[in-house]
Amino acid sequence: xxxxxxxxxxxxxxxxxxxxxxxxxxxxxxxxxxxxxxxxxxxxxxxxxxxxxxxxxxxxxxxxxxxxxxxxxxxxxxxxx
Numbered sequence: 480x481x482x483x484x485x486x487x488x489x490x491x492x493x494x495x496x497x498x499x500x501x502x503x504x505x506x507x508x509x510x511x512x513x514x515x516x517x518x519x520x521x522x523x524x525x526x527x528x529x530x531x532x533x534x535x536x537x538x539x540x541x542x543x544x545x546x547x548x549x550x551x552x553x554x555x556x557x558x559x560x
Contacts, residue, residue, distance in 0.1 A: 484517045485517075487516070487517040487518040487521065488517045488518065488520060488521035488524075489521060490518060490521065491517065491518035491519060491520065491521025491522035491523075491524075491525065492521035492522070492524050492525035492528070493521075493525060494521075494522055494525060495509070495521065495522035495523060495524065495525025495526040495527075495528075495529070496525035496526070496528060496529045497525075498522075498525075498526065499525065499526045499529035499530065500529055506526045506529070509522060509523070509526065510523055510526045510527070
């Protein structure tokens with residue numbers, strides 16, 4: 480029984496991810512729809528995962544974003560003259 484539930488969730492997740500990638504307006508509508516079955520929950524999770532991945536990708540591409548955990552590339556060098 481649980482394998483069927485997992486299969487339906489995974490199927491919904493994959494469909495949600497693909498819908499979010501190719502049809503963002505439909506994905507937005509679906510994510511606001513109440514779904515309580517395994518496939519519906521998977522669909523919503525797939526859409527949410529795509530959005531998280533997209534946010535991470537935007538951060539990587541943004542030249543204005545600076546990660547404070549990275550060491551500074553600026554070097555303080557005193558040159559004696």
